[in-house]
Amino acid sequence: MHANHDNVPTAKNVFLLGMEEETVKFVEVDPDIDMFDVRKYPIFYSAQTDLVRRVIVTPRAKILDLEGNMEVEERNVVWLCHPGRCGSTVWSQVFAVLPNWKIISESRCMIYTLLQS
Numbered sequence: 001m002h003a004n005h006d007n008v009p010t011a012k013n014v015f016l017l018g019m020e021e022e023t024v025k026f027v028e029v030d031p032d033i034d035m036f037d038v039r040k041y042p043i044f045y046s047a048q049t050d051l052v053r054r055v056i057v058t059p060r061a062k063i064l065d066l067e068g069n070m071e072v073e074e075r076n077v078v079w080l081c082h083p084g085r086c087g088s089t090v091w092s093q094v095f096a097v098l099p100n101w102k103i104i105s106e107s108r109c110m111i112y113t114l115l116q117s
Contacts, residue, residue, distance in 0.1 A: 014056065017048060024063055026056040036103060038096045042089045044104045075102045 015035060017025040029035060029051045041047035076098075092105040 015048060017045075017055065019060065022060055024058050024060050026058065027052040028054050028056060036096070038089070038092045038103050038105055042092065042105055073102075075100055 011028070011031075013031040013033070013035075014026050014028045017027045019025070027048045029048070030053060033051055035041060035044065035047055035051070041051075089105065092103045095101050096103045
């Protein structure tokens with residue numbers, strides 16, 4: 001399903017998929033799915049495309065409204081940049097057992113954002 005929305009999505013089951021010049025794309029997954037379960041979903045962007053209920057396309061300018069409309073959880077963050085076949089899945093599973101940690105393994109939107117800057 002594909003939808004255009006004037007509002008910036010803020011639900012906990014909505015995740016950034018990617019950014020383009022004029023728009024930002026999000027995916028919505030079932031609220032009961034824990035996208036951060038690296039044992040079930042070791043590659044984040046694969047889980048996004050496999051589990052998507054709908055794609056939300058928002059004008060890039062609307063993202064500035066996001067800050068005031070979102071609950072932010074304080075979490076420790078580890079971002080592993082790596083070549084393929086290096087053991088990163090094992091490391092993400094190690095960090096996933098620690099309390100108050102969320103692991104995003106191989107998030108395509110983060111990689112593309114870095115490459116564009």
